[in-house]
Amino acid sequence: METLVSTQPVSDFAPWNNPGEVPLVHFDGVTKKFGDFTAIENLSLNIYEREFFALLGPSGCGKTTMMRMLAGFEHPTKGNILLGQGNLQEAPPHKRPVNMMFQSYALFPHMNVEQNIGFGLKQDKTPKAEIKRRVEEMLSLVQLEPFAKRKPHQLSGGQKQRVALARSLAKKPKLLLLDEPLGALDRKLREQTQFELMNIQEQLGLTFVIVTHDQEEAMTVASRIAVMDHGKIVQVATPAEIYEYPNSRYSADFLGDVNIIEGRTDISTGETASLYWSDEEAPLTVSTSLRLPAQTTAWLAVRPEKLRISKDKPPTSDNCIQGKVWDIGYTGNISTYHVKVSNGSILKAQVSNQERLADRPITWEDTVFVHWDKGAGVFLET
Structure with missing residues (x-):
């Protein structure tokens, strides 16, 4: 499956690289226990103002618990959570400048769209004129003016999602929490809505924190991603940094499709290293700054789109392995070739389908060469 990296325009927005920047949210040595678990x-962890920050990981990794602590529905067993300079734990949920958009949307079925959007403002005893102004502003923002008088059952899934978003934004929170907000939408609508969320977040200049297990969603919308596993953060970086330079096999394997080749190292020079992965094959050459002792177990992570595949052996290549086409996955714009090599492992190489399927030059059972440059992969010691 193709992995999408956010197409947001490149800018100088990177407050996490500025040591003097004060984070909007700061998790300080936070531990949360439920009994013995x-x-x-x-x-x-630091999250900065105007970030679209993603908590990414499998079910049970702790990402929803982090979000519920930010919302005030759970409290840390140990440590502190700061919002700006204040301790967030001292404020009850309804007093926090934080709002949460639930996966189920949680719309009131007996209220119409504008009543749902204005509900929180009404609870805060906001003047009627201000409620009306803010509701109209939110309806315009999410492009739902024609549906203001409709009830939730008269709306599509995408429209309900927009109502829930507008209601969450109406109180102008400093921090908006999104709990898998697009999970109920079909793929095409979900992709469209991802870019709408990005545009709204940029337009309002708010800080969004999204919880998701969908890697494509995280890579599309987020300025940074925290990859989580068993209550710990494995890596925090921009989508491109995690995809191109994962710091572990877990990050490499969780974010996108990847080939992970295990082997033993030769003494590295600090620029390149050799990975002995098969008794029958030449070692692989990898660009790396790691200096590992000889005979250390290490791994090479290389993305399928970095691999080239051909029937003829390339005249020059840093790494070249012969194998047989075991299977082919066709997804329209891309074909993924599964190539079985001499030690029995499978390598995946992705090729853009510039020709029609009937003209495919490589097919099942063909003997092929998979080859790539030494800088195409990442050398990992964990």
Whole structure:
């Protein structure tokens, strides 16, 4: 499956690289236990103003617990959560400048669209004229003016999602929490809505934190991603940094499709290293700054789109392995070739389908060569 990286225009927005920048949200050594079970373990993390930050990981990794602590529905067993300079734990949920959009949308079925959007403002005893102004502003923002008088059952899934978003934004929170907000939408609508969310977040200049297990969603919308596993953060970086330079096999394998080749190292020079992965094959050459002792177990992570595949052996290549086409996955714009090599492992190489299927030059059972440059992969020691 193709992995999408956010197409947001490149800018200088990178407050996490500025040591003097004060984070909007700061998790300081936070641990959360439920009885004997540790959901979050000694976690520290900074989230900055105007970020679209993603918490990404499988079910049970702790990402929803982090969000519920931000919302005030759970409290840390140990450590502190700061919003700006204040301790967030001292404020009850309804007093926090934080709002949460639930996966189920949680719309009131007996209220129409504008009543749902204005509900929180009414609860805060906001003047009627201000409620009316803010509701109209939110209806315009999410392009739902023609549907203001409709009830939730008269709306499509995408329209309900927009109502829930507008209601969450109406109180102008400093921090908006999104709990898998697009999970109920079909793929095409979900992709469209991802870009709408990005545009709204940029337009309002708010900080969004999204919880998701969908890697494509996280890579599309987020300025940074925290990859989580068993209550710990494995890596925090921009989508492109995690995709191109994962810091572990877990990050590499969780974000996008990847070939992970295990082997033993030769003494590295600090620029390149050799990975002995098969007794029958030449070692692989990898560009790396890691200096590992000889005979250390290490791994090469290389994305399928970085691999080239051909029937003829290339005249020059840093790495070249012969194998047989075991299977082919066709997804329209891309074909993924599964190539079985001499030690029995399978390598995946992706090719853009510039020709029609009937003209495919490589097919099942063909003997092929998979080859790539030494800088195409990442050398990993964990």
